[in-house]
Amino acid sequence: MTDAPNPPGDTRAGAAFIGDFLERAGLPYRRIAPQEAMPNLLAATRFTRPGPHLVLNGHIDVFPAGDRARWTHGPLSGAIVDGRLHGLGTVDMKCGTTASIFTYAHLSGLADELRGRLTLTLVSDEETGGRWGSGYLVGHHGDEVLGDCVLNGEPSSPYTIRFGEKAMFWLKLSIRTPGGHSAYPHVSKSANRIAAALIRDLESLEALVPATPEKVARALGGPDVRAGAERGLGVGAAELLQRVTLNIGVMQGGVKVNMLPAACEIEADVRLPVGVDRDDVRRAIERIVARYPEAAASARPPSSRWVAPTAASGARPAPPPTCTAAPPRAWARPTNRSRSTSSSTWCAPTPSPPSTT
């Protein structure tokens, strides 16, 4: 297996391996590298007869391996044990990316049977946000990579097809107090205590009720869909699909047990389902933070534009579709003549029958 941890994000070995495969298969491709160490690969086939444009998307980078001593099989071993392939990024998403490559290679050879366009996009910056990966391609090569539908093989489960993505709303909070000796709490508030109260207040975001479009509610609410989600992702997964979630991913405060902490930093990841307006969330956060004069917030709000699930063919896919709480990141379908390079817009492979109205 090739190593492509991100951060730092040097994926050249993986990209070269894929490029070699495409060359040997006789499939032309371009290497687009806004960052030299993070090359993206782009291949396109235009069939003779006109038709829709299908885009395949996968990422080459993977999360860092972490503590290698905790790996049962080495992160780059590629060991197959008891019918399971072990290695860093096997699930997220070397298998999915490989499937896209083979799909592209196979379909490209069916020029007489297919119509439209087929594009393969393999990106090298996904795990840290996608700025130099899908975000870059959408922003700089939109005419080539934005199609009628994008299929992405990110891990889900064999029981569902995911047709969307929750929007990510990342938040940083800094709390500052004078600090002091813990024996004299009358001289300063504790930054950590303020952080604890602030986090408790932020939990109220999870109670926001989405205004879910009717088609989406129908697609996500069916018993088969809910069963598929729970079978693949565990009990409780179906409920999460249409709920705001809050994760306090980082919390750092204080330096010593007998000192009043003068600083605490919090990083929160709020995920917004379809139907939650980012401005409502931003305002709710501002109201909460305003209760704590010692706290300051900075946020990276998402673009929460989404397009309604279109019924291109009228066929309902099986297994049933669910919405994902994770990537594919940075895909945006152009709407209202604008294009976004941020996350959370989605395109749907016909999650519900076409409306009659």
Ligand SMILES: [Zn+2]
């Ligand atoms: Zn992934």
